[in-house]
Amino acid sequence: MSPLRQRMIQDMQLRGFSARTQECYAAGVRQLGEHFHTSSDRLTEENLRQYFLYLTNEKKPGGPPRPGEQRKLRSAFPSTGLA
Secondary structure (H helix, E strand, O other): OOHHHHHHHHHHHHOOOOHHHHHHHHHHHHHHHHHOOOOHHHOOHHHHHHHHHHHHHOOOEOEOOOHHHHHHHHHHOOOOOOO
């Protein structure tokens, strides 16, 4: 398990997130890494910004992204200006 994933899980445990919420957030971060074909711990703030734009402007099977999609990714990258 990467240090980023471990830290994210620990932070969610401290915040009292349910196991299901933790799974969903981890899946969102995994999808982010898959989008850029790299590990999520190698992504930059600009990658995160680009992914939010992608979710908003291009991935529209059910309309705009739910606020939860961005929230779960922001929680994994708290040091970004997007958090």
